[in-house]
Amino acid sequence: xxxxxxxxxxxxxxxxxxxxxxxxxxxxxxxxxxxxxxxxxxxxxxxxxxxxxxxxxxxxxxxxxxxxxxxxxxxxxxxxxxxxxxxxxxxxxxxxxxxxxxxxxxxxxxxxxxxxxxxxxxxxxxxxxxxxxxxxxxxxxxxxxxxxxxxxxxxxxxxxxxxxxxxxxxxxxxxxxxxxxxxxxxxxxxxxxxxxxxxxxxxxxxxxxxxxxxxxxxxxxxxxxxxxxxxxxxxxxxxxxxxxxxxxxxxxxxxxxxxxxxxxxxxxxxxxxxxxxxxxxxxxxxxxxxxxxxxxxxxxxxxxxxxxxxxxxxxxxxxxx
Amino acid sequence: xxxxxxxxxxxxxxxxxxxxxxxxxxxxxxxxxxxxxxxxxxxxxxxxxxxxxxxxxxxxxxxxxxxxxxxxxxxxxxxxxxxxxxxxxxxxxxxxxxxxxxxxxxxxxxxxxxxxxxxxxxxxxxxxxxxxxxxxxxxxxxxxxxxxxxxxxxxxxxxxxxxxxxxxxxxxxxxxxxxxxxxxxxxxxxxxxxxxxxxxxxxxxxxxxxxxxxxxxxxxxxxxxxxxxxxxxxxxxxxxxxxxxxxxxxxxxxxxxxxxxxxxxxxxxxxxxxxxxxxxxxxxxxxxxxxxx
Numbered sequence: 001x002x003x004x005x006x007x008x009x010x011x012x013x014x015x016x017x018x019x020x021x022x023x024x025x026x027x028x029x030x031x032x033x034x035x036x037x038x039x040x041x042x043x044x045x046x047x048x049x050x051x052x053x054x055x056x057x058x059x060x061x062x063x064x065x066x067x068x069x070x071x072x073x074x075x076x077x078x079x080x081x082x083x084x085x086x087x088x089x090x091x092x093x094x095x096x097x098x099x100x101x102x103x104x105x106x107x108x109x110x111x112x113x114x115x116x117x118x119x120x121x122x123x124x125x126x127x128x129x130x131x132x133x134x135x136x137x138x139x140x141x142x143x144x145x146x147x148x149x150x151x152x153x154x155x156x157x158x159x160x161x162x163x164x165x166x167x168x169x170x171x172x173x174x175x176x177x178x179x180x181x182x183x184x185x186x187x188x189x190x191x192x193x194x195x196x197x198x199x200x201x202x203x204x205x206x207x208x209x210x211x212x213x214x215x216x217x218x219x220x221x222x223x224x225x226x227x228x229x230x231x232x233x234x235x236x237x238x239x240x241x242x243x244x245x246x247x248x249x250x251x252x253x254x255x256x257x258x259x260x261x262x263x264x265x266x267x268x269x270x271x272x273x274x275x276x277x278x279x280x281x282x283x284x285x286x287x288x289x290x291x292x293x294x295x296x297x298x299x300x301x302x303x304x305x306x307x308x309x310x311x312x313x314x315x316x317x318x319x320x321x
Numbered sequence: 322x323x324x325x326x327x328x329x330x331x332x333x334x335x336x337x338x339x340x341x342x343x344x345x346x347x348x349x350x351x352x353x354x355x356x357x358x359x360x361x362x363x364x365x366x367x368x369x370x371x372x373x374x375x376x377x378x379x380x381x382x383x384x385x386x387x388x389x390x391x392x393x394x395x396x397x398x399x400x401x402x403x404x405x406x407x408x409x410x411x412x413x414x415x416x417x418x419x420x421x422x423x424x425x426x427x428x429x430x431x432x433x434x435x436x437x438x439x440x441x442x443x444x445x446x447x448x449x450x451x452x453x454x455x456x457x458x459x460x461x462x463x464x465x466x467x468x469x470x471x472x473x474x475x476x477x478x479x480x481x482x483x484x485x486x487x488x489x490x491x492x493x494x495x496x497x498x499x500x501x502x503x504x505x506x507x508x509x510x511x512x513x514x515x516x517x518x519x520x521x522x523x524x525x526x527x528x529x530x531x532x533x534x535x536x537x538x539x540x541x542x543x544x545x546x547x548x549x550x551x552x553x554x555x556x557x558x559x560x561x562x563x564x565x566x567x568x569x570x571x572x573x574x575x576x577x578x579x580x581x582x583x584x585x586x587x588x589x590x591x592x593x594x595x596x597x598x599x600x601x602x603x604x605x606x607x608x609x610x611x612x613x614x
Binding site for chain 1: 568582
């Protein structure tokens, strides 16, 4: 039990407990989703396919014919064991469908975040180290423009330029990474750029702010005054410490991308979770909507948990606070 | 004394705002946007749904400044009316978020205890859902349409106002003037209205401007997906969606609606940044110190 007296373990245990409480809240919201639909969700989902037999079968299969308390505990229990029900549209198990779609979204999210970091780190650090100069102004204006651009519009413009006009890249579609690596790369460039450029604009501002904040710290002044070279002060004392808050914003951005790529996936016909949710909303396929919302929210919580724990590991002030 | 001090602060705030060219330009752009939002129905050169197939896909010209779409409809007229719709949805949804979020945040921050715990855990749960996903879930429940879009965006942006209002309330409620008012037996409602709300307005104004920018983007995204404002009413997002098949032969169909969203969002973002410089004491001190150097 001595292990629990260590601050880092206590911090992780507290943070884990907090995430579980929020996850429980998320489960309640996701369960409520189908019950908040005005009217009968099964009747709405069946639409023109309605027959009394089909209605009874679907209602029974989805468990909506049981008392609500029983449904609630049944849903929570099933969700925690990985059973998210069956699709209203085709009867496929929701968990299987989600797991099929997950790699496409994760690969797009990771490529997007790598592109964002490749741009935001040098641009943000350069901008902060040249504060008040023309190059700083250029970076700030560009990032402000990037933050304001609708991602789906940027995607369409990129398609028009690089796919339709120049013919360098495909307009849309997806190839699995392990089956066709070259095809995967060609197909992911444009959606990855769309996601990455917008994220880069947001992250550049955070990197710049983090470097500026660290640069104003006492220990940086001390390092400078004891005669260390500007290079050592910049990279060993300023940038290195500024990367700690950048870790947080990278995690938050990755989580945001995973939950926010819906429109980009629709523009590029990318068969990920986002496009699945979009199609499910259009078809009123509530179990799929519930499953996808739950999975994305759980991923969001997990990434935030990992980021917080990493933050506490690299910065002792957090876990001791 | 207090009146003179308050007036001096106000004058200094305006001076700081007007000294920032980006803020001034964004204010002018937003002025034009508001004018368009109010007057769109009177200033459109053509009807938004007037089909003129022989004039389809015409590039920008003296007759049609923004060109025509695949049905010969005037793109400028549609952009103007769509801007009106977009601003209307953004303003009403952010107003909803402000009213609900600020009420929750102030009550949580001022009361503390279990009320604070319950409200803030609920806010944490809402924060676990990515913005567009939560908006889609609301649309899935209520079905697409303008009212649903307003409600969806309003619900999505409520938690951020709750957090900002709570954080500001927590710092203001321990101020001596609030404690003094309490000790004098002043009622809670009076303290909230007279002392708390005016003193937390700064961060909320900044958040409102930034949220309006995000609300415009969210509305455009929902309309792009066909789940926001419904035809025959034009929307900027849907215009971009419809332009996809024509983007190389009729670039104006995609460029003008997209550029309109971009300019409005940029203006709200710049205005938010300018307001933050003036209303955030830390930023303000830095700017004033820099200007004295």
